[in-house]
Amino acid sequence: MHITAALTEAKGAPFTLAPLELDDPRPGEVVVRMVSSGVCHTDLIVRDQWYPVPLPAVLGHEGAGVVEAVGNGVTQVAPGDHVVLTFNSCGGCRMCAQGRTAYCDQFLAYNFGGSRIDGTTPLHRETGDVHGVFFGQSAFATYALAGERNVVKVDPGAPLELLGPLGCGIQTGAGGVLNSLKPPAGSSIAIFGAGSVGLSAVMAAVVAGCTTIVAVDLNEHRLELAQELGATHVINGGEGNTVERLRELTGGLGLDYALETTAVPAVLRQAVDALNQGGTCGLIGAAALGTEVTLDMSSLLFGRAVRGIVEGDSVPQLFIPKLVDLYQQGRFPFDKLIKSYAFEDINQAVEDSEKGITLKPVLTFA
Known part of the structure; x- marks a missing residue:
């Protein structure tokens, strides 16, 4: 099949549109006509080779579209189905057997x-x-050619031009709250970083019933949007002592939960230091390989916990349709994070994302 793809030719190079040939689907594979694709931070750090994906390559991992063809043995979707594309997994390892597909033993492969x-x-x-x-x-x-395991069928009435980011970034932020931390109603949580992942976590904290929801960022516009989306308090991390301010907001006790999305070691330290005894910090931010952080061991000893979170601990076939339902009910307005760009404007979308002009760029295909 003749397709047009955005190529990453070399480390740090701009994306270039080029004609390619796409194989027919093998058994277990699915060809999807793309309607939209989010641009994610992970695409950009792979372009810059923080993670050693071989180049030249076609990146992009927040796709949404319509099934065009299926290979032998595919039963979960059929041509014409509307789908969101998400991460892949082997389906046969010990972690996949537990339903923890984001921690598949072969996730990297x-x-x-x-x-x-x-x-x-x-x-x-x-x-x-x-x-x-x-x-x-x-x-x-x-x-795009995907596997049956990472294609999620969605309501055909939902807007495919918006749904792509549910496959990774938005699923990660929302799942980090709803699936990983699971805060009970009435609890306190701070989200460090008010990008698209962090603001998805803010909306999820509202759904969970948290009554103290704090967004921490350096960008005042993003903090204003966080309040619009349900944050009860916002803190500009560049003004004053963030940990002290968070303790003041929680009666001196500290937070029940924190979620770190920035991948900045000093910010992770703040998130952990702001926890109460027994509190939990979830780490979502993807740092360069080898990045280290220093924590106070005595503080951790008193029941505080830090845990890594990949893809919001979600089972995509279950969680993504739930997010679509919440969106259609008006309870998860993730469309407020999105700005659409024509596919051929991919480099402008990337530039706007890197400059902080756009929270979540989504490419649309004519």
């Missing part, structure tokens, strides 16, 4: 390997193969 598990890639050009299957999809293209 299935999502960052640049090829199918057998080493082949479905993307080709005249000069040779192009690495693909990024997060099991490579969604920066007019058509």
Whole structure:
């Protein structure tokens, strides 16, 4: 199949649109005509080779579209179905057997390997193969080839032009609250970083019934939006002592929960230091490999916990439709985070994201 894809040719290079050939689906594979694809922080740090995905490659991992064709043995979707594309997993390891697919023993191979598990890639050009299957999809293209396990059928009445980010960033922020931390009604939580992931967590904290919801960021516009989305308090992290202010907001006790989305070690330290005894901090921010943080061991000893969170601990086939339902009920207005760009304007979308002009760019395909 002839497709147009946004290629990442080399470390840090701008995306270039190019014609490619896409393989027909093998058993268990699905071809999706793309309607939209979010641009995620992970796409950009892979472009910059924080994670060593082989190049040249087609990135993109927040796709949404319509099933075009299916390979032998596919039963969960059929041509014409509306779907969101999400992360991939093997389905047979100890973690997948527990329903913890985001911690699949082969997560890196299935999502960052640049090829199918057998080493082949479905993307080709005249000069040779192009690495693909990024997060099991490579969604920066007019058509994507995914696996049945990472294709999620959604309500055909929901707007596909908005749904792509549910496959990763928004699912990660919302799931970090609803699936990972699971704060009970009436609890306190602070979200460090009011980007699209952090603001998704703010909205999820509202759904969970948290009564003290604090957004911490340096950008006043994002803090204003956090309040609009349900934050009860906001703190500019560049003004005063953030930990002291959080303790004041919680009667001197500290937070029940914190969620760190910035990948800045000093901010993670603040998130942990602001916990009450027995409190839990979830780490979502993706730092460069080898990044280290220093914590007070005596503070941790008193029941405080820090845990990493990948993809919001979600089972996408269950969680993404729930987020769609919440959106359609007006209880999870993630559309307020999104700005749409034509596919050919991908580099402008990336620039606006990196400058903080746009929270969540979403590419749309004609």
